[in-house]
Amino acid sequence: MNALTAANGVSGAAARRWAGDGASRIPFWAYTDPEIYRRELERFFYGRGHWCYVALEAELPNAGDYKLSRVGERSVIVVRARDGGFHVVENRCTHRGVRFCQTPRGNARAFVCPYHQWTYKLNGDLAGLPFRHGVKKGDEVQGGMPADFDPRQHGLTKLKVETYHGLVFASFDPAALPLAEYFGPAVTPWLDRIFKGRKLTILGTNRQRIPGNWKLMMENIKDPYHPGLLHTWFVTFGLWRADQQSRMVMDDAGRHAVMISQRNQGGEAKAVTEGVTSFKKDMTLHDPRLLDVVVEPWWNGPTVTMITLFPSVIIQQQVNSLSTRHILPAGPDSFDFVWTHFGFADDSAEMTRRRLRQANLFGPAGFVSADDGEVIEFSQAGFRQAGAGETVCELDGRGVAPTPHMVTETLIRGMYAYWRKVMEL
Amino acid sequence: MNALTAANGVSGAAARRWAGDGASRIPFWAYTDPEIYRRELERFFYGRGHWCYVALEAELPNAGDYKLSRVGERSVIVVRARDGGFHVVENRCTHRGVRFCQTPRGNARAFVCPYHQWTYKLNGDLAGLPFRHGVKKGDEVQGGMPADFDPRQHGLTKLKVETYHGLVFASFDPAALPLAEYFGPAVTPWLDRIFKGRKLTILGTNRQRIPGNWKLMMENIKDPYHPGLLHTWFVTFGLWRADQQSRMVMDDAGRHAVMISQRNQGGEAKAVTEGVTSFKKDMTLHDPRLLDVVVEPWWNGPTVTMITLFPSVIIQQQVNSLSTRHILPAGPDSFDFVWTHFGFADDSAEMTRRRLRQANLFGPAGFVSADDGEVIEFSQAGFRQAGAGETVCELDGRGVAPTPHMVTETLIRGMYAYWRKVMEL
Amino acid sequence: MNALTAANGVSGAAARRWAGDGASRIPFWAYTDPEIYRRELERFFYGRGHWCYVALEAELPNAGDYKLSRVGERSVIVVRARDGGFHVVENRCTHRGVRFCQTPRGNARAFVCPYHQWTYKLNGDLAGLPFRHGVKKGDEVQGGMPADFDPRQHGLTKLKVETYHGLVFASFDPAALPLAEYFGPAVTPWLDRIFKGRKLTILGTNRQRIPGNWKLMMENIKDPYHPGLLHTWFVTFGLWRADQQSRMVMDDAGRHAVMISQRNQGGEAKAVTEGVTSFKKDMTLHDPRLLDVVVEPWWNGPTVTMITLFPSVIIQQQVNSLSTRHILPAGPDSFDFVWTHFGFADDSAEMTRRRLRQANLFGPAGFVSADDGEVIEFSQAGFRQAGAGETVCELDGRGVAPTPHMVTETLIRGMYAYWRKVMEL
Amino acid sequence: MRPAPIPLTVLESQYRVDQFNAAYGDCLDRGDYDAWIAMFAEDCLYKVVPRENFDAGLPLATMALEGQGMLKDRVYGITNTLFHGPYYQRHVIGAARVLADDGATIEAGANYAVFRTKPGSVSEVYNVGRYLDVFVRQAGELKLKQRLCVFDSELILNSLIYPI
Amino acid sequence: MRPAPIPLTVLESQYRVDQFNAAYGDCLDRGDYDAWIAMFAEDCLYKVVPRENFDAGLPLATMALEGQGMLKDRVYGITNTLFHGPYYQRHVIGAARVLADDGATIEAGANYAVFRTKPGSVSEVYNVGRYLDVFVRQAGELKLKQRLCVFDSELILNSLIYPI
Amino acid sequence: MRPAPIPLTVLESQYRVDQFNAAYGDCLDRGDYDAWIAMFAEDCLYKVVPRENFDAGLPLATMALEGQGMLKDRVYGITNTLFHGPYYQRHVIGAARVLADDGATIEAGANYAVFRTKPGSVSEVYNVGRYLDVFVRQAGELKLKQRLCVFDSELILNSLIYPI
Numbered sequence A, B, C: 001m002n003a004l005t006a007a008n009g010v011s012g013a014a015a016r017r018w019a020g021d022g023a024s025r026i027p028f029w030a031y032t033d034p035e036i037y038r039r040e041l042e043r044f045f046y047g048r049g050h051w052c053y054v055a056l057e058a059e060l061p062n063a064g065d066y067k068l069s070r071v072g073e074r075s076v077i078v079v080r081a082r083d084g085g086f087h088v089v090e091n092r093c094t095h096r097g098v099r100f101c102q103t104p105r106g107n108a109r110a111f112v113c114p115y116h117q118w119t120y121k122l123n124g125d126l127a128g129l130p131f132r133h134g135v136k137k138g139d140e141v142q143g144g145m146p147a148d149f150d151p152r153q154h155g156l157t158k159l160k161v162e163t164y165h166g167l168v169f170a171s172f173d174p175a176a177l178p179l180a181e182y183f184g185p186a187v188t189p190w191l192d193r194i195f196k197g198r199k200l201t202i203l204g205t206n207r208q209r210i211p212g213n214w215k216l217m218m219e220n221i222k223d224p225y226h227p228g229l230l231h232t233w234f235v236t237f238g239l240w241r242a243d244q245q246s247r248m249v250m251d252d253a254g255r256h257a258v259m260i261s262q263r264n265q266g267g268e269a270k271a272v273t274e275g276v277t278s279f280k281k282d283m284t285l286h287d288p289r290l291l292d293v294v295v296e297p298w299w300n301g302p303t304v305t306m307i308t309l310f311p312s313v314i315i316q317q318q319v320n321s322l323s324t325r326h327i328l329p330a331g332p333d334s335f336d337f338v339w340t341h342f343g344f345a346d347d348s349a350e351m352t353r354r355r356l357r358q359a360n361l362f363g364p365a366g367f368v369s370a371d372d373g374e375v376i377e378f379s380q381a382g383f384r385q386a387g388a389g390e391t392v393c394e395l396d397g398r399g400v401a402p403t404p405h406m407v408t409e410t411l412i413r414g415m416y417a418y419w420r421k422v423m424e425l
Numbered sequence D, E, F: 001m002r003p004a005p006i007p008l009t010v011l012e013s014q015y016r017v018d019q020f021n022a023a024y025g026d027c028l029d030r031g032d033y034d035a036w037i038a039m040f041a042e043d044c045l046y047k048v049v050p051r052e053n054f055d056a057g058l059p060l061a062t063m064a065l066e067g068q069g070m071l072k073d074r075v076y077g078i079t080n081t082l083f084h085g086p087y088y089q090r091h092v093i094g095a096a097r098v099l100a101d102d103g104a105t106i107e108a109g110a111n112y113a114v115f116r117t118k119p120g121s122v123s124e125v126y127n128v129g130r131y132l133d134v135f136v137r138q139a140g141e142l143k144l145k146q147r148l149c150v151f152d153s154e155l156i157l158n159s160l161i162y163p164i
């Protein structure tokens, strides 16, 4: 009953045997099995040298500013320290386990758990607790914590924190390598291109709950094959299609990637539009302001860069629209997806308006991204209904390597090659 | 902890030991255990010679007409072929698993998966995919599928299809016996009686989600004991009660059955109404049109035939009301139930109105069927709350055989005798 | 993966190993593991000498009056017998398992299952069933139950019932010791103080669904540490704080407890208000009627007694407010909580009004109890998100003993010491 | 530019229809079925129709009652013959659109949401849809000549016992 | 036959009550609790009552506040003393039925649905029921002399912090 | 004391706004998007905004359309370019509060609940919030100069395809 079992998300060693090596065929149980999912949390989100995105520096300008964020399924508090740095602590009281912080954003001088008022410094240290030394009644002392109670053993779980040009990352693994090494030299230049030396302005947030496995979103942004086929706007207006100048970049491990491309004039082009039902030959916008693209000096060519920083975040530049897309896994078959759109402090009012107009392309209602959420939902539905089965990611072969074009599924294979190694499957 | 475990729907060999032989006592875990349920899907719905109902021919008159249907938990597409026949294919793209068809009914010339536009013929063959041979850039070719990629290996899952006088059935088992043999000679005459040589008119659909195990609905329609007790209208108006002329028929395997009976004038009758709280001595209808029964020539006596075609459908004639009732299992403790009411092409306007009026007796609001859904829900609740336990189906003994009367639970025993054999429990 | 597994509520022997002895550190899996939870149902709610609260006598004044109640997850019917006593039977038909009684309160002369009209006496005995001896047709008999069918084997599950001064308790264990012995001599005086020789008046019900493990509510009422810290009203108005005269009482087993205290004038008091953020120095009520406390003769000192009768109920006297709080577990991470407020038959109209006004402090909206539900929800959230972990209940040491003060977590330790013994963990 | 003022007769019809709907939901939520029957004309049509059938032009309804006699038979079924777990209904009805009013007959429509609450469980979205109505004026009061409850919630939560 | 036109005074009361309810829901949903208090008469009764108690004639309420003083104490509790996870409320209220109006006092009732949304979760049906009201006219404005929120949603989703 | 009667002009604006909202929900629920576009002024602003952004003064919206041209582009997206699983919408809208009316322009607000029903599934609470509106009178009709749909349901159930 293993196949069936796997298909139904129930575990068992047999259900998790990945036939053959290579990573061009992904078994459905990799998306549905709860035990696999728990191992993913443990190994990718809660340690083993992995870093997760938690915030943008610009969200927390002042000392004491905090926001609730998530690493995997764990609620964490990201707080700006007095010295301008950041602390990231798990949102769970060490006394009796209360997830004590409930206000999504605020400013705090200390964290007080409401249940018994245990109080923590912004860095997570236990600052004090009521009646630790008991209560004096006459000359006897009633109650109190044992003599050997050591507050240093009862601070909040502290995560390792690093920022990279305004991006705040955290890790449960104290031994995690420096962030730049984690990203690797193939990827960092593309982060630098957007963030280095720039002050960000937060434009706002969009949130969606997508009933699919979290990896499907990573796949989606490592999949240059689909945009010119699923998204009418991309193929019709030449924002992303196979006849553009493109590059697929990944780090040595194959876990992070950048899809880079340069728009063209769109319109008909046998090789990429013939028989493509999503291509709309005569389509034009009633209001061109939706796509009033203005080249920014820092682009240096590429009009779009889609950066996947495994396992937790996507950084997107699509013409004038900029955003981080944070993945919050919630069980094997669902994740929450948080978009934070931003601009730069020196943007003109026109540029800000432009970024906001182009934001209509993205997010849960976006002209070229609402349908990504839909196909992810329906992919999960397909895995769930099937018995044993596997996806086929063999465009451009079965190997893993960067490519100078977008007619490939190599980045997906790269991610699963890495996944198999870490998951030991 | 096995009993408890079973009661709580958790598995383990021990939890699934069925004491003794015979099928007159059904253990609660047969209704609650997820592993049992998965085995049921695998053996009854996804193969082992079983056929499942998917549609009525009359729903899909024209070539290319399709509807989404279900076999077990699997979404399938039922489509009318150019030659007038039918194809049934699983609604799951072979590329990356997307359940691509989302519109419940329509007409299609081909099926296109939106994600990467892989295109399938109506019979499920893979007709083509974008960039299979890569994209020409100057004189080099970028990407494309491997040379050994064989489209024939990547068609949609095709189900075996057969129709029986307008009823469309499908099977995941290529070796499934012909439909008529599957039903068996004891049952087919009762299908012929309704369908043979007749053209159907679709009157419409009713849907309900019943929070109980799917077998409880099969039991309900193999249970001639309850209608004259649970349903006031049946006992009071003599539509179904123990003093009628009845026959209980089943196939050799005991899986399919027909409950046949002939109405009488109702009213008081010591043997069947005394102490029956649901019997309402003085009840009459304010509007007799609700029960304006007119005998139809093809009845040849029986006024009601309830046909259970294991595991997926019930075919019902109850006086002038005709319907198929499709069972869509959804986990061990829930199923969706789809009623399709129909008449005949040569019905007069009066007869159509009559069938529609009598439809008030059936469906989720029906005078004699809303309460069936309720007792099924409360049965499941009973199983769930109990520790180890079993139902008692011993009316008319503990054996399995057709009977010339309705004072029996033999059909239920027949079904579970077959169930035990196939489930190897 | 055990830690993770446990944290995620999945079982396995290893996941359930409780390190060391003692009960001052409770592993998170004790709150999240479904298998642990099932064992709790089996051992605490469904037997092993435990009694569960099901009703107040005053709710069912007349013979035949019944109410639906719960023991663990099982629906039971509590009915007043003709002789003035009570029957408690499981709400599950022995024929095919239907939870047949659906009306929360009523008056019945017998219980009839709607499906096939099997009929039970108020004590649960099977009184009769339709067609037991078949139906006479001419001179043959059709159907009927087997000759060896013994109605005595098919009565409803009967629970053992005892009342204690108006409190009705039931047990699935026929060998359960008398109720008074179950409570023990340390606890009964505190029940007597409220109930002995008094006739109750029911004031009404409040219900809440709390998404946390059921034991968290028992803990909450065995936790004298929190009220003076979480609840502003308690510390500010001196209804419950560490500088009051208090006693913590428990039975020999450590499962039941009474928290007893006597209010003081409140206001500032370095030892108990300094640095306590919930203390509001200058707070006064706009309408003092909310706290118009009048001493009742039977108090004999204590103004508050919080009685936990493991595992199912809390009996509360808080100044003039009286209530039972019934715990209905519903899975490891949720329980329903039913408050029944009452007064005494000889209460004056003023006293009744007073009890009702003070009821504003309690229940799902209560000034000093709405936040208990919240911290319980957030505790469960904390357990769920964590990997392996444990709560720390070491206020006043690590041992278990009654105390003459409230600066202690001893009652919680007492409960878990008992829990470990019964659960064999 | 300010438009011609609304004729009082228009405000009057609007008022009557909205009040009718408010009373309609109220009496169903209180389980006052006799009052419910009295809100219909003697010769009336009441249907609860899945939207898919309505859109496809298929005649089948979930409940289809013609005339007060059938309404009475339904109420008898609810109160005396249909075994079911009891539940609360709660109607929240939006403002009606009056589409036609010839003084004797009013055509109107209104969106509704009906919430179901079973004892000991949480409130659920039970049935949402639109009333498509024909009212007649009788003795200065409105009566329903026709009410179609065309509902989106095609997958009914097990059973539908009380009227919508 | 067309009935006598509706007296303007009737339209006026209806308008005022519906507008009152619209404003009531709006200020609660915005968390403007001072405005909420100001909508009540000095000497008023505000109760949130489980339907089972109401139907059984039992006096217990989930919240029972007499007079503006108690309303203020509640608001202080919400804003300063009651620890709770924050949530949004959203009221959707049906048209009121005006049952009596003597010029000084209006008796009315209206169905409501309140949806709760906690940060990072989906919107839930939180509390549905009916307002049973007595309004008084003060300086040409309506004030609540009495509002009973009789709710179907007896099994409260953990806690009920804000007024309904 | 009975207050001054409500001026008819006030009842008139109220009537028009409530009718507008009833028509608005109806045409969206029927999927009549051309009618939807026609309810806006040529030069208009339509935004669907998460409440957290609105409250924080952040400009990002989930949907932000300026002028009928963009509305048309959106409708083309819904009908021709955006792949999505189809679903029913059902609007239930409370009575509007008219906050200002200078005869030419009306400012108003109304709470709404939109329920989503996907084929073969149950109805869900999809999007609840408040319309913040500016209407202009054109040829005696109201048109939307601005509609902000500020929604509580920030965690969108996957995607938001149709207008709210």
Ligand code: FES
Binding pocket: A093, A094, A095, A096, A097, A098, A100, A113, A114, A115, A116, A117, A118
């Ligand atoms: S649980 Fe946090 S202080 Fe006790």
Ligand code: FES
Binding pocket: B093, B094, B095, B096, B097, B098, B100, B113, B114, B115, B116, B117, B118
């Ligand atoms: S998933 Fe279907 S075409 Fe790629």
Ligand code: FES
Binding pocket: C093, C094, C095, C096, C097, C098, C100, C113, C114, C115, C116, C117, C118
């Ligand atoms: S199930 Fe109760 S009588 Fe048959």
Ligand SMILES: [Fe+3]
Binding pocket: A220, A226, A227, A230, A231, A368, A369, A372
């Ligand atoms: Fe995409």
Ligand SMILES: [Fe+3]
Binding pocket: B220, B226, B227, B230, B231, B368, B369, B372
């Ligand atoms: Fe039946």
Ligand SMILES: [Fe+3]
Binding pocket: C220, C226, C227, C230, C231, C368, C369, C372
């Ligand atoms: Fe407390």
